[in-house]
Amino acid sequence: MSETLTLEIPDELARRARALAAATHRRFEDAVVDWLRRAVEEPDVEALPDDALLALCDLMLDSADQDELSALLARHREGPIPEPDRQRLDTLMDSYRGGLLLKARAWKEAVSRGLRPPPTANGS
Structure with missing residues (x-):
């Protein structure tokens, strides 16, 4: 509905x-x-306890979804893929982007709380 x-x-x-x-x-x-x-x-990152916030900082796409995403991207680079595969690729990419945005928000909050050091210019 x-x-x-x-x-x-x-x-x-x-x-x-x-x-x-x-x-x-x-x-x-x-x-x-x-x-x-x-x-x-999405959770209110600023309201999360420290342990939950740090868990979000370490969030990764699960290995099955990562493998499927990699395979679909490889096939997509080679040429058009069938519509159901295209829709699945879009879904996985949305999930990946959403996870990255959530992870970035978590890192920002963790840095502001002093739980993680700020990232350096070279990414380490």
């Missing part, structure tokens, strides 16, 4: 959502719904 909602969003946010939708070959509305879903489902 779904509900129709008319929402006015700032131009910059709309531009970013349209760019995301185009890059992932999805409708604008679907990109916005995904953003809303993530905002509701």
Whole structure:
């Protein structure tokens, strides 16, 4: 079940959502719904206890999803892939991007709490 909602969003946010939708070959509305879903489902990083925050810092894609993502990306580089595979690739990429964003937020909070050192310019 779904509900129709008319929402006015700032131009910059709309531009970013349209760019995301185009890059992932999805409708604008679907990109916005995904953003809303993530905002509701993701934990409030700043409110997490230290141990949960550090666990997010170390978050990685599980090995089965990583293997599937790598295989789909390799096939996609070789040429067009069937639509079900394309949809799965999009789903895995969204999950990967979402995980990276959550991990970055966790690192920022961990650094501000003094639980992790700030990253250096060379990434170490």
